[in-house]
Amino acid sequence: MSNLVSKEIRLKARPQGMPKASDFEVASKPVAQPGEGDVLVRNIWMSVDPYMRGRMMDRESYVPPFQIGEVLQGGAIGQVVESKSPKLKVGDFVQSMFGWREYETSKAENFQKIDPTLGPIEAYLGALGMPGMTAYAGLFKIGELKDGDTVFVSAASGAVGQIVCQLAKAHGCYVVGSAGSDDKCRWLEKEAGIDKAINYKTCGDLNKAVGEAFPKGIDVYFENVGGAHLEAAINHMKPFGRLALCGMIEQYNDTTPRPGPSNIIQAVGKSLKLQGFIVSNHLDIVPSFYAEMGKLIKAGKMKWQESVEDGIENAPKAFLNLFSGANVGKMLVKVGPDKAV
Numbered sequence: 612m613s614n615l616v617s618k619e620i621r622l623k624a625r626p627q628g629m630p631k632a633s634d635f636e637v638a639s640k641p642v643a644q645p646g647e648g649d650v651l652v653r654n655i656w657m658s659v660d661p662y663m664r665g666r667m668m669d670r671e672s673y674v675p676p677f678q679i680g681e682v683l684q685g686g687a688i689g690q691v692v693e694s695k696s697p698k699l700k701v702g703d704f705v706q707s708m709f710g711w712r713e714y715e716t717s718k719a720e721n722f723q724k725i726d727p728t729l730g731p732i733e734a735y736l737g738a739l740g741m742p743g744m745t746a747y748a749g750l751f752k753i754g755e756l757k758d759g760d761t762v763f764v765s766a767a768s769g770a771v772g773q774i775v776c777q778l779a780k781a782h783g784c785y786v787v788g789s790a791g792s793d794d795k796c797r798w799l800e801k802e803a804g805i806d807k808a809i810n811y812k813t814c815g816d817l818n819k820a821v822g823e824a825f826p827k828g829i830d831v832y833f834e835n836v837g838g839a840h841l842e843a844a845i846n847h848m849k850p851f852g853r854l855a856l857c858g859m860i861e862q863y864n865d866t867t868p869r870p871g872p873s874n875i876i877q878a879v880g881k882s883l884k885l886q887g888f889i890v891s892n893h894l895d896i897v898p899s900f901y902a903e904m905g906k907l908i909k910a911g912k913m914k915w916q917e918s919v920e921d922g923i924e925n926a927p928k929a930f931l932n933l934f935s936g937a938n939v940g941k942m943l944v945k946v947g948p949d950k951a952v
């Protein structure tokens with residue numbers, strides 16, 4: 612054992628409905644000394660993501676459930692502070708799935724080196740990481756986006772949504788996004804450059820607002836929310852429209868199953884394609900994703916927002932922010948100093 616102690620967040624209870632602070636506990640653990648082939652990494656940033664809510668339930672899914680009393684997992688960016696592997700050296704910045712903790716000792720293969728010169732290192736958890744890749748895979752592979760399409764995006768100002776909006780704009784599309792505050796809508800129109808943002812909390816009749824925003828209909832709907840958003844999109848899809856089902860955050864905390872979209876029958880008559888996807892099944896896109904993002908960032912055509920909670924103790928608060936909409940853009944937790952060595 613080293614003399615270091617790592618603070619970590621464990622799952623204390625499986626949340627019933629909306630998670631509560633008491634479903635999590637802060638604990639400490641001695642940090643293991645690296646053995647042959649291992650590295651010791653000090654985390655600097657960690658990510659909280661909506662999919663983690665599903666892992667808090669005891670059920671079969673595409674990722675195994677978190678276990679009560681065990682440290683949670685998720686994306687993290689850190690720096691190697693000790694190395695017993697030729698694969699990584701002290702000072703290297705790395706990403707891993709060892710989030711929700713300050714330190715981790717593990718085989719070097721469990722960390723991927725990142726290039727800190729491409730952008731701020733925390734962007735590898737957002738625009739240049741899983742959320743950005745989700746936007747890219749969903750829009751192009753699942754949504755089959757064509758230049759000039761009309762595109763509707765829900766949770767448009769979030770980590771995934773903000774990238775979807777700008778990728779679609781870069782392809783000459785007419786883009787409308789929905790978000791839960793006037794500030795978020797303003798950023799989408801003024802900074803992300805979309806054609807119209809709908810504040811779904813104050814617009815009154817969402818279906819009417821979507822219809823007015825798309826007088827000629829929607830080619831591609833990028834679904835992050837579900838419920839009334841999905842029904843409104845289906846009502847206004849053009850024939851042969853594509854719906855990329857990325858997530859349905861509105862129902863992640865439901866305790867009873869809800870009925871499906873009441874207007875799903877329209878999928879038949881309009882020949883709609885509704886397809887769900889999980890980003891990890893589309894890793895073949897990584898090279899083209901970086902090529903396109905690199906080009907857009909260089910041209911000043913890709914911006915992103917981040918919200919930051921400070922300290923590992925505030926990771927549960929950051930996670931809860933995702934369900935109240937308190938985050939603007941990618942929700943991150945700063946868990947350590949900018950440089951660990």
Ligand SMILES: NC(=O)c1ccc[n+]([C@@H]2O[C@H](COP(=O)([O-])OP(=O)(O)OC[C@H]3O[C@@H](n4cnc5c(N)ncnc54)[C@H](OP(=O)(O)O)[C@@H]3O)[C@@H](O)[C@H]2O)c1
Binds near residue numbers: 770
């Ligand atoms: N399929 C995949 O591989 C994959 C990968 C990553 C993410 N996702 C999904 O993509 C979606 C966005 O994820 P993200 O990481 O980018 O999160 P995010 O959009 O940055 O954060 C979640 C946002 O959802 C909105 N929201 C929360 N509860 C809502 C509700 N009841 N009704 C309407 N909006 C609500 C809030 O924004 P407002 O202020 O606008 O309400 C909140 O800020 C999620 O559904 C997530 O599960 C899927």
